[in-house]
Amino acid sequence: MSSNPFSMAGSAESVSQSPSGGEYLVDRGFRSLAVIAAFLVIVLVAYIVWQIGRQALPAIREHQIGFLTHSDWNVQEQKFGILPAIWGTLYSSLLALLVGGFFGLTVAIFLTQGFVHTRLGFVLRLVIEMLAAIPSVVFGLWGIFVVIPTIRPAANWLNENLGFLPFFKTSLSGPGLLPAAIVLAIMILPTVAAISQDALTSVPYRTKEAAYGMGATRWEVILKVMVPTAAGGIFSAMVLGLGRALGETMALAMLIGNSNQLTLSLFAPAETLAALIASHFPEAGPAEVEALMYAALVLLAIALFVNMAGIGLLTLTQRRISGKA
């Protein structure tokens, strides 16, 4: 045995060698492929935006900005307007966020602040995660046959007794805004719960211990220390939940009633942008397809704005908490 371990290097028996020409080429090729793949993600998003914009162009020229403020959708007279759809999209999504956000945040607090035994917490977490795995159409079917019949008596009682309020002005005959918003709330609950949980668990342990050490009760710690500290993350959870609600299609197309009217009533049928596209597109003629492309562009703009805001906020708060600039 040689006493110098380095004497092997470079000798004929050495296992180490510099890369051969072929290996060098393969390396270059593979790395270029990876760059192209990363580039493809960017190109894809840009191409989607460009392509939808291009398809919408004829309708934009034809209907201009009035498209956003009119409320007729009449194929015979070629009059298209999406004001009710925009209103319905925002109304149903915000309602869903109100309910789903409250439930999602409470579940996140419940799971992270030591309310339950680990095993029970595991079961609850699994239930919430499975909720995210149920397909949208299945929720739609469940909404038609379970949610609507269940809430109809209560809805009609509210309409009879409190019908003077604009929210209860009509009776619930079948599909409508409220069942759609309820199902939507259930669908965004997992998103809100998951991101809020991350936000709450990333609050430093000593912050929580310090509050407990000062004699605060559990809910004083949660409401005055944990939630305000995690506020950035929780807010982005809400924004991303809203983004999900805005783009949700099938459950809404099945539950909202596809009626092009402007209404405050929770029980009246309404319309959303995504549901409008889904229900009209398959049978649309050329002029209507163009109008629907315009509607798709509007939905794209709203969804991109909300999602980018949510992701931007989340990145910012994560950086702040982890202490990196």
Place this chain on the structure above:
Amino acid sequence: MNRMAHLERESPNLAHSWSDRRSMTDLLLTIGAWVVALLACIPLLSVLYMLIVKGGGRLSLELFTELPPAGFETGGGFGNAIVGTLVMVVLAAVISVPVGVLAAVYLSELGPNSQLGQSARFLAKVLTGFPSILVGVFVYAVVVLAMGTYSAVAGGIALAILMLATVVLTAEEALKMVPRKMKEAALGMGCTPTQMIWKVALPTALPGILTGVMLAIARVSGESAPLLFTALFSNYWLSRLNEPTASLSILIYNFSSMPFENQIQLAWSASLVLVLIVLVFNILSRLFGRPKY
């Protein structure tokens, strides 16, 4: 002197009392949280109950071997829709997994902090929350209009776009979990970056990457909005990839609005089968993701 007297007069009462307003508030809020958490479980239990009761009753072999019935017919099944869903999901995986993993390799190994890497990561995150119907509109404009027909290929491409972001982001996480020392050791021994990635990073990260792929498959196999006007629907068996293709989710959507009891029953059974398919992929993802030691 003055200070001592102050302390004696107001020595804090450390005893815990349930009648204290703060304790009462705490208790009430805790009960409230329990109620909310239990309420949050109701939807899933109700969905599963309906699927088993309404969908399970009709479950039989002919569901998997027969074609969807027309209007007043009785019986029938949705074998072609199961085949269509599986074919399109496989197509989507074949397209999106190589591209997604390659992009993830770039994001985690080659240029994590480069301008390109950061933009791609940001847009991949944006793509995860992208309305799926818009992907359908996009594929209609690009693929369906170009091919001149609705097809399984168009459906598969739409699903691939939806899968891509999940694959990229989870594969990136998995690659980042590979200990830095292992990568450095490989490079230090004279591996080219490509050899390091193929022989160290990817094999070590494989369970995590598979978890992400399975999750992405689970997510898209239930999708319907992007298939609505890319794959459309068909009442016949799939024979070629360039013709309209049936899928379980579109079958459920179509049948849910029909006035016939038989079709409604089939929609529930199809929902049960679809949820089972999604769950199988979900469970697979958990099995792959479980730490081995």
